[in-house]
Amino acid sequence: MVKGKILVIDDSPTVTAISRCTLENAQYEVITAINGSEGLAKARNEKPDLIVLDIILPDLDGYKVLELLKGDPQTKSIPVLVYTALGKGTFSEIALERGAVGFISKPFQGEELIRKIERHIKK
Secondary structure, three states: OOOOEEEEEOOOHHHHHHHHHHHHHOOOEEEEEOOHHHHHHHHHHHOOOEEEEEOOOOOOOHHHHHHHHHOOOOOOOOOEEEEEOOOOOHHHHHHHHOOOOEEEEOOOOHHHHHHHHHHHOOO
């Protein structure tokens, strides 16, 4: 039984593959996007239960994607969990101020990702 639909927005094929494997093993349906524009379109079309968003993306950075998601009536209620290799501190504060529900530093442990998702996904 699928627990929910997760959209992973990350330009790294390795991180995307690890995220997909981790989430699918935990019984989540996974949709992926390789940049911010594709992520915004998939968020609107697929209506995921939660979005995992990287900060460093090739077209729109994660902060801009987050701002656009939270400003769109179709996507503003979708919880967004931000992850990045930039580390905690200012980066996580900015993400939380812009509407993210949580923050994970890369590299991440699969258990940590699942725990944070389960804390914020709408049942």
